[in-house]
Amino acid sequence: MIDRDHFNPFPQLTGLDDRSKDIFRTIVESYLNTGDPVGSRNISKALPISLSPASVRNAMSDLEQLGLIYAPHTSAGRLPTEIGLRFFVDAMMEFGDLSNDERHKIERQMVSTHQPEAGVEHLLTKASQMLSGLSSGAGLVLTTKQDKRLKHVEFVRLEATKALVVLVDEEDRVENRLIDLPSGLPASAMTEASNFLNAHIRGKTLADAQMEIEAHRHELQAELDGLTAKLVEAGLATWAGASTDRPQSLIVRGRSNLLENVTALEDLDRIRHLFDDLESKRDLIQLLELAEKGDGVRIYIGSENQLFSLSGSSVIVSPYRDSEQKIVGILGIIGPTRLNYARIVPMVDYTARVLSSMLSDPN
Incomplete structure (x- = not known):
């Protein structure tokens, strides 16, 4: 379930004795429940073993030296540090399953x-x-925009050297990109380029579409003249470049x-x-x-x-x-x-x- 291998910055801390672990666990669990510092007297009462407040304070001093807990300036109680929370989550917390x-x-x-x-x-x-x-x-969802699946691509000439690449995805969302046209490109090349792309990319993501066109490079060069082939590649490259500028869509609720x-x-x-x-x-x-x-x-x-x-x-x-x-x-x-x-x-x-x-x- 949890990727514990990603974080293990303090393996030496796993050598804590059981008494120190019980005290540390009590401090962390109190913080997670209330957000407030907890003192030695309350810790002593909450421990599963009989331990005096003085003994608790000695153990807390050791935990503080290890960087696991600290004393806020407004209180004699202790809170876990970020390092302490990290250690607790990685080494001590038990994650149950959902019912x-x-x-x-x-x-x-x-x-x-x-x-x-x-x-x-x-x-x-x-x-x-x-x-x-x-x-x-707050709930967070982050998704890449490259995962959209393509439905239709069309080239629309605006002037002699400029055109729009119109992309429609499977959810009928439409986006446009402006591209430069190769010099001397005939009007028929727009239709040929659109037809070639639509025959190969429907239902594919942008990344998959690029791979598909690359795999059919010989077919591309055989079926289309040089300028039209350049138009096909330029159209996809423009979309791929635009998607990497802002590759994420964020939803927060x-x-x-x-x-x-x-x-x-x-x-x-x-x-x-x-x-x-x-x-x-x-x-x-x-x-x-x-x-x-x-x-x-x-x-x-x-x-x-x-x-x-x-x-x-x-x-x-x-x-x-x-x-x-x-x-x-x-x-x-x-x-x-x-x-x-x-x-x-x-x-x-x-x-x-x-x-x-x-x-x-x-x-």
């Missing part, structure tokens, strides 16, 4: 809101809304969840940074690239990998796939670092599986 009722709830919500005629984006929006509703964070229980000025500043990051899509390409490198849920805590680093937020994401089992995007949750990881990780994992299944069989 049958929870699985059925996710399936019902996804299926009941699915409208094939509304297109994939509607389904992704509903997935984002559902994840937001099931968590204390439930941002208001992030404002709940925010009282401190620094928390409001953190949320402001997060909203700025979401608006600018900062680091989302990196997030998608990392998710594409392996299966399973990935967790990014605070400033890790510069993902939403200024906002100090946590991101839990899982890739989803299309009908050809290609990773075409990610979905997940963005929220404060004290997210309920044990609950949200299996939820994100299963939602990604349900979405992948629906995209494989859109009907």
Whole structure:
């Protein structure tokens, strides 16, 4: 379920004795539940073993030296550091599976809101809304624009040296690109180029269409004259280049969840940074690239990998796939670092599986 191999920055910390682990676990679980620092006296009462507050303080001092916990300046209690949370998630947290009722709830919500005629984006929006509703964070879905499947391509001459490449995808969305025409191109070349492309690219993604044309390069050169062949290649190259400029489409639902229980000025500043990051899509390409490198849920805590680093937020994401089992995007949750990881990780994992299944069989 979770890709634990991706993060293991502090293997030496796995040598903590059982007493230190119990104290550390109590501090982290208290933080995840309340967000407040916890002191030695309360820790002593919560431990499964009998230990005095003085002994707890000694162990806390060792944990602090390891960089796992710290004392906020306003309190004598302790909170986990980002390193501490990372260590807890990787080495100590147990991720259970969803119950049958929870699985059925996710399936019902996804299926009941699915409208094939509304297109994939509607389904992704509903997935984002559902994840937001099931968590204390904002639901996020990021998809590549290259996954659109082509239905029709046409060249429309505007002037002697300029033309529009009109692309229609299988959801009947239309986009245009302006290209330069080869000098001396006859009017008939527009029709020939359109016919050749439409015979080879229907139902394919942009990336697959490029591979298809490359595979039929000899046929391209044999059937079409040199200028028309250049037009075919220029048309696809223009689309591919445009798609890499902004390769991601971002859907975020439930941002208001992030404002709940925010009282401190620094928390409001953190949320402001997060909203700025979401608006600018900062680091989302990196997030998608990392998710594409392996299966399973990935967790990014605070400033890790510069993902939403200024906002100090946590991101839990899982890739989803299309009908050809290609990773075409990610979905997940963005929220404060004290997210309920044990609950949200299996939820994100299963939602990604349900979405992948629906995209494989859109009907």
